Amino acid sequence: MVKVLVWNENRHEKQNEEVAKIYPEGIHGAIKQFLEADDVEVNTATLDEPDHGITEEKLAETDVLVWWGGHMAHHEVKDEIVNKIHEHILNGMGLVVLHSGHFSKIFKKLMGTSCDLKWREADDKERMWVVDPTHPIVDGIGEFIEIDKEEMYGEHFDIPAPDELVLVSWFEGGEVFRSGCTYRRGNGRIVYFRPGHETYPTYYHKDVQKVIQNAVRWAKPVGREYPTYGNAKPLEKIEPKS
């Protein structure tokens, strides 16, 4: 069974009644529920726990880390924890970054770019088109996913060209956005999936849930040993050259 750690900043839920009403168990609670329904073992962790709830022991038993962080508190995540997560990803742990996690320290460190974008909170309709119908993270999804109201994220999105571009969003106000992207870093697989602004009930949308369920399965470790780097003994005898 895939073991997932769902991490959430969990501040909006405490400070904004509107958000608390939509997600009474927190965004992490909502994500935990639909992942468990898909036969995944789920732990949760939040920013205000000691070490943000991310200990070495917890990471060691995590196959895939799911990350929801809002713009409010990315800077409060300790660098030493980010470095630990980074190391686990290079060693094969999967990472699924949701929505405003595009600005999290871990995503920016993995991408090496600003990860900046345009945004607007104006109840735009979003239509997310599947542009790679063969990709496992869109299994069971039709030609597109439609979300009645969402925050708009627009290009240019300052990320390196994705290894695979799976979903592209159109917004009612006219913008487009690369909403489903995958990357490989070391032995780890990374998915960025855009929707999920805290004031909308997006994580109850069946297709959004399906993509996250698929993403978790796709990003799970492939079980390969970390490569041996550095000075290497020859595998064959090297003939002396005159």
Ligand code: ZN
């Ligand atoms: Zn947002």
